[in-house]
Amino acid sequence: MLRPQAIGVFPGTAGFLMLPPVPEAQTLMPALLRGYLPERWPEEWEFFSLGMSGASVETILQAVPEGPEGIYNRFILQPEADVYGWARERLAGDYVLLLDAVAWQMGLCPEPPKLPEADGEIRAFVLAAQGYYAIHRGSWEAGLERLQAAAEEAEGVSPVFAARLYAEWAASKQMRGDDEEAVIAGYRKALDLMEGTAFGEVRAELWFQLGTMYQERADGRKGFLMKAMECYHEALKVFRRESHPDAYAMVHMNLALAYLAMPSTDRGSRLRAALAVQGLREALRIFQKDTHPDLWASATMNLANALQHVSTSHPEANLWEAVALYEEVMEVRREEDDPVGYARILANQGNALAHLGAFSRAVPRLEEARRRFLEHGEEDAAGAVDGILQEIRRLRQ
Numbered sequence: 001m002l003r004p005q006a007i008g009v010f011p012g013t014a015g016f017l018m019l020p021p022v023p024e025a026q027t028l029m030p031a032l033l034r035g036y037l038p039e040r041w042p043e044e045w046e047f048f049s050l051g052m053s054g055a056s057v058e059t060i061l062q063a064v065p066e067g068p069e070g071i072y073n074r075f076i077l078q079p080e081a082d083v084y085g086w087a088r089e090r091l092a093g094d095y096v097l098l099l100d101a102v103a104w105q106m107g108l109c110p111e112p113p114k115l116p117e118a119d120g121e122i123r124a125f126v127l128a129a130q131g132y133y134a135i136h137r138g139s140w141e142a143g144l145e146r147l148q149a150a151a152e153e154a155e156g157v158s159p160v161f162a163a164r165l166y167a168e169w170a171a172s173k174q175m176r177g178d179d180e181e182a183v184i185a186g187y188r189k190a191l192d193l194m195e196g197t198a199f200g201e202v203r204a205e206l207w208f209q210l211g212t213m214y215q216e217r218a219d220g221r222k223g224f225l226m227k228a229m230e231c232y233h234e235a236l237k238v239f240r241r242e243s244h245p246d247a248y249a250m251v252h253m254n255l256a257l258a259y260l261a262m263p264s265t266d267r268g269s270r271l272r273a274a275l276a277v278q279g280l281r282e283a284l285r286i287f288q289k290d291t292h293p294d295l296w297a298s299a300t301m302n303l304a305n306a307l308q309h310v311s312t313s314h315p316e317a318n319l320w321e322a323v324a325l326y327e328e329v330m331e332v333r334r335e336e337d338d339p340v341g342y343a344r345i346l347a348n349q350g351n352a353l354a355h356l357g358a359f360s361r362a363v364p365r366l367e368e369a370r371r372r373f374l375e376h377g378e379e380d381a382a383g384a385v386d387g388i389l390q391e392i393r394r395l396r397q
Contacts, residue, residue: 001018001021001068001069001093001094001095002018002019002020002021002022002025002029002069003120003121003122003157004029004033004120004121004157004158005018005019005121005122006019006029006032006033006158007098007121007122007125007158007161008121008124008125008128008154008158008160008161008164008165009032009033009035009158009160009161010035010052013051013076013077014048014051014052016076016102017047017048017051017073017076018069018072018073018095018098019044019045019048019069020044020045020065020067020069020070022042022044022045023042024042028042033157033158033159033160033161034159034160034196034197034198035160035197035198035199036197036198037049037052037198044065046063047060047061047063047064047065047073050063057077057078060077061074061077061078064077068090068091068095069095071087071090071091071095072087072091072095072098072099074087075087075099075102075103076102079102079103079106079108080108081108084099084103084106084108084109087099088100094118094122096113097113097118097122097125097126098122098125098126100112100113101113101125101126101129104129104133105129105132111133112126112129112130112132112133113126113129115127115130119153120153120154120156120157120158121153121154121157121158121161123150123153124150124151124153124154124158124161124162124165125150127146127147127149127150127153128146128147128150128165130143130146131143131144131145131146131147131149131150132147134146135172140172140176143172144169144172144173147165147168147169147172148166148169150165151165151166151169151189155193159193159194159197160193160194160197160199162193163189163190163191163193163194163197163202164190164202166186166187166189166190166193167186167187167190167202167206167209169186170182170183170184170185170186170187170190170209170213171209173186174209174212174213174216180213180217183213184210184213184214187206187209187210187213188210190206191203191206191207191210194206200238201238201244203238204234204235204237204238204239204244204247205235205247207231207232207234207235208231208232208235208239208247208250208251208254210231211227211228211229211230211231211232211235211251211254211258212228212254214227214228214231215228215254215257215258215261218258218261220261220263222262222263225258225261225262228254228258229255229258229259232251232254232255232258233255235247235251236248236251236252236255239251241282241285241286245286246286246292248286249282249283249284249285249286249287249295249299250283250295252279252280252282252283253279253280253283253287253295253298253299253302255279256275256276256277256278256279256280256283256302256306257276257302259272259273259275259276259279260272260273260276260302260305260306260309264309270310270311273306273309273310273311274310274311276306276310277303277306277307277310280299280302280303280306281303283295283299284296284299284300284303287299289328289332293332296332297329297332297333300325300328300329301325301326301329301345301348303322303325304321304322304323304325304326304329304348304349304352305322305348307319307321307322307325308322308348308351308352308355315355316356319352319355319356320356322348322349322352323349323352323353323356326345326348326349326352327349329345330342330345330346330349333345339372339375339376340372340373340376340378340381342372343368343369343372343373343376343378343381344369344381346365346366346368346369346372347365347366347369347370347373347381347384347385347388349365350362350363350365350366350369350385350388351366351388353365354366354388354391354392359392359395359396362388362392363389363392366385366388366389366392367389369381369385370382370385370386370389373385
């Protein structure tokens with residue numbers, strides 16, 4: 001068997017395929033393990049090239065060479081019970097370990113193989129399957145331990161495979177709200193391992209995910225928010241409006257929210273507020289009401305909120321724009337789907353109208369928001385609305 005194999009390096013079906021030994025392997029494999037495809041493929045690897053180019057299964061199968069790798073690859077390309085049985089009768093050793101691990105992922109056997117004597121990327125592949133199996137059964141701690149062990153095992157021989165495993169491990173821990181230092185270290189490790197590879201887009205995704213981690217856990221900490229901004233700027237080096245419009249818009253929206261969450265006590269707060277407005281407008285060039293209704297509503301809501309706080313020579317124009325934007329959002333956000341969220345829109349719009357002196361329009365919205373907050377146990381939000389209503393009564397006297 002050729003070692004190391006490129007399993008786990010590429011996305012999709014190619015990430016499961018095995019390459020047979022060829023004389024050029026020692027020269028080609030180091031680059032392939034970092035995602036760089038050869039200019040000229042060995043004839044025995046032509047099937048892999050076809051798989052990377054999106055050829056049909058029938059075309060790829062015709063190019064699959066004979067031998068144990070070919071038997072295994074035929075199952076990868078035709079993941080059916082009869083092909084699995086046929087392949088298992090003909091394979092042994094590490095080939096069977098990989099075959100059974102994939103078969104479990106395809107739902108063709110009840111569990112992945114036991115911990116093997118194998119090493120490197122083979123052992124990492126099986127450890128990862130065991131990790132997914134444990135998580136699938138609800139044993140998160142055991143599953144995450146297996147995933148981490150898989151990443152560590154792959155690190156020395158297949159950096160991209162290891163990076164993908166570290167990223168999955170970190171994302172799972174982030175989702176669970178686990179220790180922030182471990183999550184950050186996991187993403188950083190994945191980024192380091194991905195450096196110098198052909199997967200610039202994956203690195204950008206990792207920068208974005210790390211940015212969300214810093215932002216989620218910031219809790220007003222300026223240092224964490226600054227780190228989040230740095231991550232988003234790194235992601236934007238790859239995510240351009242022309243090439244990755246959705247990711248580009250999402251990064252701009254998150255970056256804007258990070259600006260707005262920064263403490264407003266220093267002299268840079270005005271600039272950050274202006275940058276937030278600019279970023280949200282940029283996001284809304286992509287997130288249109290008819291194509292991305294939920295993201296459009298979120299970005300529009302955030303823009304309206306930002307317009308209330310940005311320092312400008314024409315504050316009334318900003319406030320009236322905010323009022324109109326809240327109205328647009330209420331046209332698509334259904335109260336029954338999120339009554340508290342709908343109440344927040346009413347409260348924010350009422351606050352903007354109050355700042356404009358349009359008290360007769362502001363008060364009904366604020367009173368309605370207060371009532372809805374109380375109905376859903378949001379006493380603090382209701383109290384904040386009470387404060388605005390009291391100020392309006394004072395100004396009217």
